[in-house]
Amino acid sequence: MTGLLPGSEIIETQYASVKRVSVIYERPLSGRPCLTSTNESREFFKQYWKDNPAWDQEQFVVACLDTKHRVQCVVPITIGTLDASLVHPREVFKPAVIEGSAAVILSHNHPSGNTAPSREDLDVTDRLTEAGKLLGITVLDHIIHGDGTGDVLSIRESR
Numbered sequence: 364m365t366g367l368l369p370g371s372e373i374i375e376t377q378y379a380s381v382k383r384v385s386v387i388y389e390r391p392l393s394g395r396p397c398l399t400s401t402n403e404s405r406e407f408f409k410q411y412w413k414d415n416p417a418w419d420q421e422q423f424v425v426a427c428l429d430t431k432h433r434v435q436c437v438v439p440i441t442i443g444t445l446d447a448s449l450v451h452p453r454e455v456f457k458p459a460v461i462e463g464s465a466a467v468i469l470s471h472n473h474p475s476g477n478t479a480p481s482r483e484d485l486d487v488t489d490r491l492t493e494a495g496k497l498l499g500i501t502v503l504d505h506i507i508h509g510d511g512t513g514d515v516l517s518i519r520e521s522r
Contacts, residue, residue, distance in 0.1 A: 395433045398426070398468060404504050405515045408470045411437060412508040412515075421448040423471040425455050427464040428503070435462045450487050452494035459500050467495065469505040476509040478516035488518050 398404045407426070421443040427435040438458040441448050448471060459467050469491060471484075480488075484507065492502040505518040 392429060392433045392435065395435070397431060397433050398428060398503075399432050401504060401517045401520050404468050404506055405517055407434070408468075408506040408508055409513060409515045411470070412472055412510070413513070416510070417442070417472050417474070418510050419474055420444060421471055421474060423448045423450050423455075423469070425458060426468045426470065427459045427462045428466045428468065429463075430465040432466060432503075435464060450491070452491055455491055456494065456498055456500060460498065464500055466501040466503050468503050470508065471505075472508045472510050474510050476512040476514070478507045478509040478512075478514045480505075480507060480516065480518050480521065484518065 396403070396407055398407055411424070423440045423443070424437055425440055426437045429435055436458060440454050441450055443449060455467070455469070458464075469488065484505070488502070488505040491505075495502040503519070507516045507518065509515070
């Protein structure tokens with residue numbers, strides 16, 4: 364069997380990957396929302412959280428975007444507790460890498476209804492922005508939704 368380099372061989376061992384990922388093109392992106400401004404992102408996630416309420420727990424999602432900032436998918440990353448959610452770059456960027464995304468927009472809800480970002484919200488945004496730079500995937504924004512109020516806040520715009 365030939366490997367990646369001419370003349371090299373892939374040796375099958377018991378330590379071969381246990382996962383197989385295949386990308387199947389299912390439908391065109393035409394007609395998908397295009398998020399090219401902060402206002403469009405806020406409105407998109409306002410509707411997303413209305414359609415996918417998470418009243419009693421923080422949930423963190425990522426919207427993967429193509430090069431024209433059309434939404435490829437929105438993927439739930441983690442479900443937390445009443446006031447916290449553990450977020451790791453590996454899980455956040457996994458769907459973006461699989462989709463071949465150029466950019467992402469992060470979002471999570473605040474069950475309290477208060478959209479003011481916590482210190483942890485700001486730190487996670489900064490950490491994911493830096494991780495995205497290493498991967499070549501731009502973090503465009505982080506939208507916070509206030510449950511029960513419908514309020515949304517852009518962390519990028521609030522700074």
